[in-house]
Amino acid sequence: MRELRSEVLVLGAGPAGIAAAVSAERAGARALLVDMQAEPGGQIWRGQWNKATDSTARRWLSALRASPVEGRYGLRLVDVPAPGEFVFDGADGPLRVHCERAVIAAGARERLLPFPGWTLPGVFGAGGLQVLAKNGWPVAGKRIVVAGSGPLLLAAAASLRSLGAQIVLIAEQSGWRDLAAFGSGLLGTPHKVVQAAGLWRKLIGVPYRTGSWVTQALGDNEVRSVIVRRGRQIVQLDCDALAVGYGLVPNTEIARALGCELRDGAVWVDMHQHTSVPGVYCAGEGTGIGGIDQALVQGEIAGCAAAGRAELAATAQRRRRGSERFAAHLRRHFGLRAELRSLAQDDTVLCRCENVAFGAAKACSSMRDARLQTRLGMGHCQARVCGAACEFLFGWGAATPRPPLAPAGLSCFNLSTSAENPQEPT
Ligand SMILES: Cc1cc2nc3c(=O)[nH]c(=O)nc-3n(C[C@H](O)[C@H](O)[C@H](O)COP(=O)(O)OP(=O)(O)OC[C@H]3O[C@@H](n4cnc5c(N)ncnc54)[C@H](O)[C@@H]3O)c2cc1C
Known part of the structure; x- marks a missing residue:
C-alpha cells in the first residue's frame, strides 16, 4: 500500500478544508489536503477550480493554488485503523496517510x-x-x-x-x-x-x-x-x-469512527475547533449547519490551531460570532413540522439499499435493533440516507460506524488480521 506522512491532514477540500489547509501552511505547518472529488471546491464551489465565477471562491482557490499545500484528490477515506492513521481508496489503489494532527472538514448531506x-x-x-x-x-x-x-x-x-x-x-x-x-x-x-x-x-x-x-x-x-x-x-x-x-445534516461518520463526541447530531468542538479527541479538529458543516461563512471561519481557526498557532486566528475568532448567529437563525426558522413524520405508509420503502419498508422499521426500537432485525442501513450507503430519516421519524441516534466507512477495494484492509479476529456485527 502507498504511504504518505504529513504534519496536518485535512480531510475534505470544500471551503472549510481549503481554509484549514491554507491557514495551517501560513501558520508554518506542512498540510496535506485530501478529497474524494476530482478537484477541490466541495459542494458550493464544485466545478470552479479552473473557472471560479464567485469572488470568494476565486480568492480561496487562488490562495490554495499559490500555497505549498499538497493536494490529493479522487481519494475517499474508508478506514481509520489507528490514531493518526487514515486509509483512502482511489483509482490508483489505496493510500495510507500517517499524520500528527487531523482536521475533519467532510461537510454535510441532504436530509x-x-x-x-x-x-x-x-x-x-x-x-x-x-x-x-x-x-x-x-x-x-x-x-x-x-x-x-x-x-x-x-x-x-x-x-x-x-x-x-x-x-x-x-x-x-x-x-x-x-x-x-x-x-x-x-x-x-x-x-x-x-x-x-x-x-x-x-x-x-x-x-x-x-x-x-x-x-x-x-x-x-x-x-x-x-x-x-x-x-x-x-x-x-x-x-x-x-x-x-x-435541509442538511452534518456528515459525522469520520468523526464518530475516531471516537469524537457529538452533540445534537453534530461534532462537538471547543473555540479552537478541537474535538474531544486529542489532535483531531473539525470545521465546517460537520460541526452544525451554518453555511459557507461559518465553514471558512472555522476552517481558518482549525488550520491555525492544528499548526500549533491558535493565536493567529484572532480575526477569524471575531468573525465567528456572526456566523454562529446565522447558524442558530437557520435552525430556529427551518425546523421540520410534525406532519412530515406521517407521510410514509407502512409499505413505503425507507432503506433503499436493503429494501426495508417503513412499517418494518417502525416496529424496531433503535437503529441497532433495526439493523439486526431488518438490515436497515447496512447496504451500500451505510445509512447515510435512511439514518437521517430515522433520526427525524423515530428519534433514533446514529449507529456506530464500522470499517469500511464506504465501499472499498479489498487491498485497503489487512485481511489476515480481520480473519483472525472476526468481529460481531453491530
Ligand atoms: C448537495 C448540496 C448542495 C449545496 N448547494 C449549495 C448552494 O448552491 N449554495 C449554498 O450556499 N450552499 C450550498 N450547500 C451548502 C454548502 O455545501 C455549504 O454551506 C458549504 O459548502 C460548506 O462547506 P464545507 O467545507 O463544510 O463542506 P463541503 O463543501 O460539503 O465539503 C466537504 C468535502 O469533504 C469531502 N468528503 C466528505 N467525506 C469524504 C471522505 N470520506 N473521503 C474524502 N473526502 C470526503 C467531500 O467530497 C467534499 O468535497 C450545498 C450542500 C449540499 C450537501
Whole structure:
C-alpha cells in the first residue's frame, strides 16, 4: 500500500478544508489536503477550480493554488485503523496517510424523508439534482417541482432555472411567519441580504408557497405528477422531475469512527475547533449547519490551531460570532413540522439499499435493533440516507460506524488480521 506522512491532514477540500489547509501552511505547518472529488471546491464551489465565477471562491482557490499545500484528490477515506492513521481508496489503489494532527472538514448531506413515490425515477434530492445538472445532466425544458425546506431550495431552483428548467413550484414546509422572521433576521448581515436578493431575482415569476409539502409522487415508470398539501388545500401538479430535500445534516461518520463526541447530531468542538479527541479538529458543516461563512471561519481557526498557532486566528475568532448567529437563525426558522413524520405508509420503502419498508422499521426500537432485525442501513450507503430519516421519524441516534466507512477495494484492509479476529456485527 502507498504511504504518505504529513504534519496536518485535512480531510475534505470544500471551503472549510481549503481554509484549514491554507491557514495551517501560513501558520508554518506542512498540510496535506485530501478529497474524494476530482478537484477541490466541495459542494458550493464544485466545478470552479479552473473557472471560479464567485469572488470568494476565486480568492480561496487562488490562495490554495499559490500555497505549498499538497493536494490529493479522487481519494475517499474508508478506514481509520489507528490514531493518526487514515486509509483512502482511489483509482490508483489505496493510500495510507500517517499524520500528527487531523482536521475533519467532510461537510454535510441532504436530509431525504420517505413518502409514497419517493423512489420513482425522476425524484431527486434538491441539492443532488443541482449538482447533477451542474455536471451536465440535461434539465433544459423540464418541468421541475422543488420542495422541502431551507435556503438550499432557492439555490437549487435558481441553478436549475439558469440551466433552462421550468420551475413549476417551490414548496417550502416552513410557515410564512418563520420565513418572515428569517428574512428580517438577515437585515443585520447585509451580504446575506444581497445574496438572498440575488437568488430571488433569478426566481422572479416562479411560484413560491410556504407551509407546503409534497405528500406523494405519482407515475408508472417515472414521476409524472406530485401531490402538494398546503393546510387543507391539496393540489396535483404535473412535472418531469421532483427535487426534494429537507435541509442538511452534518456528515459525522469520520468523526464518530475516531471516537469524537457529538452533540445534537453534530461534532462537538471547543473555540479552537478541537474535538474531544486529542489532535483531531473539525470545521465546517460537520460541526452544525451554518453555511459557507461559518465553514471558512472555522476552517481558518482549525488550520491555525492544528499548526500549533491558535493565536493567529484572532480575526477569524471575531468573525465567528456572526456566523454562529446565522447558524442558530437557520435552525430556529427551518425546523421540520410534525406532519412530515406521517407521510410514509407502512409499505413505503425507507432503506433503499436493503429494501426495508417503513412499517418494518417502525416496529424496531433503535437503529441497532433495526439493523439486526431488518438490515436497515447496512447496504451500500451505510445509512447515510435512511439514518437521517430515522433520526427525524423515530428519534433514533446514529449507529456506530464500522470499517469500511464506504465501499472499498479489498487491498485497503489487512485481511489476515480481520480473519483472525472476526468481529460481531453491530
Ligand atoms: C448537495 C448540496 C448542495 C449545496 N448547494 C449549495 C448552494 O448552491 N449554495 C449554498 O450556499 N450552499 C450550498 N450547500 C451548502 C454548502 O455545501 C455549504 O454551506 C458549504 O459548502 C460548506 O462547506 P464545507 O467545507 O463544510 O463542506 P463541503 O463543501 O460539503 O465539503 C466537504 C468535502 O469533504 C469531502 N468528503 C466528505 N467525506 C469524504 C471522505 N470520506 N473521503 C474524502 N473526502 C470526503 C467531500 O467530497 C467534499 O468535497 C450545498 C450542500 C449540499 C450537501
